[in-house]
Amino acid sequence: MDALITAAALALAKGDPLGALKRVALRDDAPALALRGIAMAQLGDLVRAKALLKSAARAFGQKEAMARARCIVAEAEIALVSRDLTWPQRALEKARETLQAHGDLMNAAHARNLQIRRLLLIGRLDEAGRLLAGFDPAPLSPALRAAHELITAGVAIRRLRTKTAHAALARAEQAAREAAIPALVAEVENAQRVMKAPAxxxxxxxxxxxxxxxxxxxxxxxxxxxxxxxxxxxxxxxxxxxxxxxxxxxxxxxxxxxxxxxxxxxxxxxxxxxxxxxxxxxxxxxxxxxxxxxxxxxxxxxxxxxxxxxxxxxxxxxxxxxxxxPPVDEQHAAVLAFLADGESWSSSALAIALGTSPRTVQRALEALAAAGKVQSVGRGRARRWMTPLVPGFPTILLLPGPLPGS
Incomplete structure (x- = not known):
């Protein structure tokens, strides 16, 4: 890895996407494309990030399996944050297996975290619990440990195990502060506020x-x-x-x-x-x-x-x-509960998460939009729904550990 790629990777690890872009913005080689994709994801331009990571994966090809797998993991995280729940999970599992086989335990653990987060999002707690069981977060980086503890807290909250959730959030806060990534610290603080809000x-x-x-x-x-x-x-x-x-x-x-x-x-x-x-x-x-x-x-x-x-x-x-x-009696409370996370959702993703038909979700969204409780952007398949003026912070997007080309 050359000096510019190394410097860009270190900047990303510290949560400084602009610093990373200054070093690789004009380069089109595979490692630079991957780093630019991760940087754009951290800046919130998920469409551009996804395109860059796809280009990086193609540029690496089959011969650089580990670097290609890292790009797939980063792309999977973008899909999760953008609530693309139809993204092929088999590709993520294959990437995780590749990273595990090549000894990249950090990114393999990151891939496992993404799998569990998706299961948690769609309410499959038993499967999420099985993947968590026996998982030792000690060797992980502080950022990954914080993500793991947030997942542990999420499972505990949904199973009404508040002592376990509080302990996991305390560990997540400590790890996030060790990582010194402001967005990650804010995400943990937001989760702690949820524990103090009426349920x-x-x-x-x-x-x-x-x-x-x-x-x-x-x-x-x-x-x-x-x-x-x-x-x-x-x-x-x-x-x-x-x-x-x-x-x-x-x-x-x-x-x-x-x-x-x-x-x-x-x-x-x-x-x-x-x-x-x-x-x-x-x-x-x-x-x-x-x-x-x-x-x-x-x-x-x-x-x-x-x-x-x-x-x-x-x-x-x-x-x-x-x-x-529920805290508020609302005809479409379940839909509003998912949209309250501050992310933009497609109607198809909401249908998957709610376990109901897309048409039922579309009718609920139309009714909520007429009442001014939700708003949409885009058209057709690109249409996304969100609650207006939701305060909060974007979910941290960080591909930890060695980056493509190392």
Whole structure:
């Protein structure tokens, strides 16, 4: 590696993309193209970065397998940050295997981190956990250790293991400060702020209050019967009944839970569950059928009993019933939750992450855009969606360790 390439690589490792570009901006050899691509990615020009890295990979060719694999890893990170969830993961796995075989453990670990981050993004926690298991971050660079600990915290947060998440974020903060990369430090600080923000609302006895994540964890571990409107599950002390595919039953359960220990009138239940403004005999008959189905589903956890004016929920073992609701009740809250990360998303990527059809996501985005809650840029396949005026910092883009041509 010549002196200019070495100097550019060191500048990138310190988070100084402009310093790197000053040294290789006018060069078109393969190592320079790769370094320019990484620099442009750090500056936020992901389209140009992707093109440069593709050119670098072609320039390296099959004979320089390790350098080519590093370019593929960098391209995979750009795809992840730009929320291109259709990017071929098999190519990343092959690149990781190549780097591992050639002894480039740093970039192999970086590739593994990217694989886990993608799994985390689309909610495949079991697979992400398996890849994390047995992974020792000690040999990694400070920047890579910080990224690894952020992933560990992300898995722990989604599994409601707050002590594990806090510990991982503390390690991530220490590693980020060792790396001395401002964007990485900011990313860790942003994750720590998430832990201090309300994660849900508790609705009980006609009142509601916000809950932090550790309070949610304690609630779900208690003997309280929780009607979880975040996941459409009714649970108590580790035992759960999922109603994710039974929206009417869950709506009835939530209405009864919010009113507990009082009952709910038949008219109120019809309006809440069926949106029936003027109920007729067919609505009342359907209500009796759905209440019967709810009794069957919750028979181990609670009793649904008839009263003079409607129905009431009575726990079998728990002393109290509460409703755990999202921080904000919004028809398309799941879509907004993904867009809140500050990145621009395509509708197809959102559909993959949400596990739903692209048309369903498109209808939600159109409704949110009409309400001024989201905005789009581009047209056709290049169209991307984001929330307007989202504060925050770009995700760190850094290919660690030896760079192409070393």
């Amino acid at each position: 849900a609302r508790l609705i009980a006895r006609g009142e509601e209050r916000p809950l932090l994540l550790d309070e949610v964890e304690a609630l779900l571990a208690s003997e309280t019967l929780v009607i979880d409107a975040c996941r459409h599950v009714v649970r108590v002390a580790g035992e759960a009944v999922s109603l994710t595919t039974r929206p009417v039953l869950f709506a009835l359960a939530r209405a009864l839970g919010e009113a507990w220990p009082q009952d709910v009138s038949r008219a109120a239940l019809l309006a809440y569950a069926f949106r029936a403004k003027q109920a007729d005999e067919s609505h009342r008959a359907r209500l009796r059928v759905e209440v019967g189905r709810l009794r069957v589903e919750l028979k181990e956890l609670a009793e649904v009993s008839a009263t003079d004016r409607g129905f009431a929920l009575k726990p079998r073992r728990a002393a109290e019933i509460v409703v755990l609701a």
